[in-house]
Amino acid sequence: MEETAVAVEASPQKATKRPKKDLLPPYDGPVLEVRNVHRSFQTGSRIIHVLKGIDMEVKPQQLVMLKGRSGSGKTTLLNMLGGLDQPSSGEILFAGQPLQDWGDQRRTALRRKEIGFIFQAYALMPLLSAWENVELSLRMADVPRSEWKERVGHCLDLVGLTKRVKHRPFEMSGGEQQRVAIAKAIAHRPRLLLADEPTAELDSKMGAQVMTVFRNIIEVEQVTICMTTHDPTILEVADHVYEMADGRFLK
Numbered sequence: 001m002e003e004t005a006v007a008v009e010a011s012p013q014k015a016t017k018r019p020k021k022d023l024l025p026p027y028d029g030p031v032l033e034v035r036n037v038h039r040s041f042q043t044g045s046r047i048i049h050v051l052k053g054i055d056m057e058v059k060p061q062q063l064v065m066l067k068g069r070s071g072s073g074k075t076t077l078l079n080m081l082g083g084l085d086q087p088s089s090g091e092i093l094f095a096g097q098p099l100q101d102w103g104d105q106r107r108t109a110l111r112r113k114e115i116g117f118i119f120q121a122y123a124l125m126p127l128l129s130a131w132e133n134v135e136l137s138l139r140m141a142d143v144p145r146s147e148w149k150e151r152v153g154h155c156l157d158l159v160g161l162t163k164r165v166k167h168r169p170f171e172m173s174g175g176e177q178q179r180v181a182i183a184k185a186i187a188h189r190p191r192l193l194l195a196d197e198p199t200a201e202l203d204s205k206m207g208a209q210v211m212t213v214f215r216n217i218i219e220v221e222q223v224t225i226c227m228t229t230h231d232p233t234i235l236e237v238a239d240h241v242y243e244m245a246d247g248r249f250l251k
């Protein structure tokens with residue numbers, strides 16, 4: 001499918017107000033604080049130390065990137081930032097709350113309400129249209145049905161896809177599919193967006209469109225983004241880059 005000529009044509013939008021949520025008390029500090037995090041895996045009799053003392057901070061509405069060679073530990077760290085995995089030692093504070101002290105149920109609720117995930121391979125439902133894919137995310141997050149229409153329309157507009165709402169993934173370019181995935185990831189108004197190599201499958205033009213969308217949603221949706229990338233041209237867009245090598249950040 002041909003990409004549209006203009007980069008991303010989202011309508012100018014005002015910042016939307018984040019509705020109050022009970023899960024987290026109000027907190028003006030960093031969205032993420034990572035303190036001396038280690039992660040080891042046991043495979044058979046061997047113990048592999050993948051993360052070896054990670055310290056990082058992600059402030060509200062920042063775009064933070066993790067770069068590093070394949071195998072350096074980026075995905076392992078991203079999984080922990082999203083509460084999908086737990087550190088072997090150290091702590092991760094999400095909006096000031098220590099995730100390791102939370103039970104499984106509360107961590108799952110945090111993931112569903114406060115975090116959006118974007119992957120390299122889009123992760124869309126193949127038989128659903130762009131509109132239905134975004135709607136599905138609202139259904140999963142228990143957002144009242146009465147709010148779906150406005151919210152889905154708003155999110156698809158933000159990613160510049162108002163003219164593609166009825167298309168199914170196979171009728172769209174890779175860049176468009178990734179933008180649907182972004183609309184889907186922000187639909188439930190998460191505080192944090194985690195993206196694992198979101199531009200890896202895209203050419204440089206489509207990759208740049210995705211980064212334009214990221215900048216736009218940081219402003220309009222007041223979201224914070226932490227992503228991994230190998231692409232040096234994309235790193236220029238970051239507010240902060242952490243370079244990883246062998247489970248540590250390079251100074």
Ligand SMILES: Nc1ncnc2c1ncn2[C@@H]1O[C@H](COP(=O)(O)OP(=O)(O)OP(=O)(O)O)[C@@H](O)[C@H]1O
Binds near residue numbers: 041043068069071072
């Ligand atoms: N569950 C696991 N069990 C054993 N080893 C693991 C596990 N998860 C990750 N690893 C190992 O940890 C190391 C880091 O993997 P990780 O996927 O975090 O790297 P990465 O920097 O994201 O690489 P890539 O850029 O290729 O995605 C690898 O050597 C991997 O094999």
